[in-house]
Amino acid sequence: MALVIYVNNRTIEKRHVPYHRSLITDSEIEAVVATLRSGWLTAGPQTTAFEVAFSDLKAGLPCVAVNSCTAGLFLALRALDLQPGDEVITTPMTFVATANVVQHAGGEVVFADTAGNSMNISAEAVAERITPKTRAILPVHVGGNPCDMAALMEVAEAHRVEIIEDCAHAIEGEFAGRPLGSFGMAGAFSFYPTKNITTGEGGMVSCRDAEIAHRVRLLSRHGVDKGTYQRMEQEGEPLYDVVLPGYKCNMTDLQAAMGLAQLKRLGEMYLRRKEIFAKYEAAFQGLDMVDCIDRDVRGKSALHLYQLLLKPEVLVISRGKFIAEARELGVELSVNYTPIHLFSWYRSRFCAVPGAFPNAEYCGMNNISLPFYPAMSDLDVEYVILVISGLLNKYHR
Numbered sequence: 001m002a003l004v005i006y007v008n009n010r011t012i013e014k015r016h017v018p019y020h021r022s023l024i025t026d027s028e029i030e031a032v033v034a035t036l037r038s039g040w041l042t043a044g045p046q047t048t049a050f051e052v053a054f055s056d057l058k059a060g061l062p063c064v065a066v067n068s069c070t071a072g073l074f075l076a077l078r079a080l081d082l083q084p085g086d087e088v089i090t091t092p093m094t095f096v097a098t099a100n101v102v103q104h105a106g107g108e109v110v111f112a113d114t115a116g117n118s119m120n121i122s123a124e125a126v127a128e129r130i131t132p133k134t135r136a137i138l139p140v141h142v143g144g145n146p147c148d149m150a151a152l153m154e155v156a157e158a159h160r161v162e163i164i165e166d167c168a169h170a171i172e173g174e175f176a177g178r179p180l181g182s183f184g185m186a187g188a189f190s191f192y193p194t195k196n197i198t199t200g201e202g203g204m205v206s207c208r209d210a211e212i213a214h215r216v217r218l219l220s221r222h223g224v225d226k227g228t229y230q231r232m233e234q235e236g237e238p239l240y241d242v243v244l245p246g247y248k249c250n251m252t253d254l255q256a257a258m259g260l261a262q263l264k265r266l267g268e269m270y271l272r273r274k275e276i277f278a279k280y281e282a283a284f285q286g287l288d289m290v291d292c293i294d295r296d297v298r299g300k301s302a303l304h305l306y307q308l309l310l311k312p313e314v315l316v317i318s319r320g321k322f323i324a325e326a327r328e329l330g331v332e333l334s335v336n337y338t339p340i341h342l343f344s345w346y347r348s349r350f351c352a353v354p355g356a357f358p359n360a361e362y363c364g365m366n367n368i369s370l371p372f373y374p375a376m377s378d379l380d381v382e383y384v385i386l387v388i389s390g391l392l393n394k395y396h397r
């Protein structure tokens with residue numbers, strides 16, 4: 001017999017709604033199998049086709065496929081040729097990869113606070129952190145919601161520094177009609193399983209021009225001047241030159257085949273995200289126990305995350321306990337993010353004290369991310385709404 005639970009004065013059948021499930025169809029499976037049968041597994045024709053298809057989404061900018069967004073950000077920063085002491089300003093409200101790569105690329109991370117309840121970096125806070133050593137601003141479009149790119153571009157232009165966008169969440173996103181990832185020197189996208197499209201693991205770098213794309217590509221394949229497919233399959237010429245000491249960050253054709261199949265369904269999956277988003281907004285907007293995320297009206301969100309901010313002054317339950325109770329009722333929640341400066345390594349490195357970035361800390365301590373993905377059924381969505389609103393009512397002060 002199905003287990004029943006009592007929420008919001010109703011008895012309902014218990015369900016399990018995981019935090020995430022990728023929507024993989026026969027088209028992805030057939031594409032990967034065809035590539036396995038093709039005899040060419042690593043970067044080759046599928047990777048090139050995926051780059052071209054992705055470039056169409058990004059106003060025709062040259063795109064380079066890599067093995068993760070982390071690698072993409074790193075290569076973009078390496079392409080900038082950071083020198084010791086060069087500073088890159090980013091947000092503490094992101095996945096730690098964003099800040100780690102600055103250090104891997106030889107730079108110094110400088111954090112700037114976020115704006116209000118937007119989760120996104122504040123252009124004013126960035127302007128205050130600019131020094132003669134600043135080389136780049138690294139904004140993150142958290143949850144797929146565009147940063148204020150107009151204000152960030154103004155700061156970057158005034159101080160002649162580059163912008164490298166962390167677009168891990170932002171495939172479908174736009175700001176003032178312009179695709180995210182097209183504002184600066186480069187943008188890096190993620191195809192990790194929880195992202196809006198997945199290749200298992202993978203990433204893409206959109207580049208301002210062919211020269212930057214060329215540099216990122218060289219860096220992604222050991223600094224070798226011609227890819228293996230071009231040399232061996234197209235030109236029949238095994239010899240190559242190494243023009244700089246690069247890294248090993250290329251995508252494979254297996255990943256790209258999957259990415260191409262996912263990309264074909266991007267529109268349909270985005271529509272489903274919109275439907276779920278509308279149901280969540282209708283349920284949670286206006287409740288006095290939570291704040292919804294502030295979104296810039298000039299932007300189109302990629303609708304990657306659905307987050308709420310629990311209001312500690314209105315609720316008599318800690319976030320940890322809230323997450324645990326939701327889990328007991330079958331709903332898995334996540335947290336995006338704990339502000340980076342509060343992690344032990346960063347705390348000791350920057351001597352950052354709680355209170356250094358108040359907006360990021362408030363959002364970091366109180367956010368919950370709800371299950372939010374196209375593979376959810378209507379019943380899943382309704383169940384999440386019932387469980388979350390039930391807990392909010394139960395613990396209302």
Ligand SMILES: Cc1ncc(COP(=O)(O)O)c(C=O)c1O
Pocket residue numbers: 067068069070071094095097098140166168169189190191192202203
């Ligand atoms: C904001 C942000 N930046 C960068 C990354 C790194 O992406 P990847 O796992 O593709 O390296 C992630 C991954 O979760 C992310 O959420």
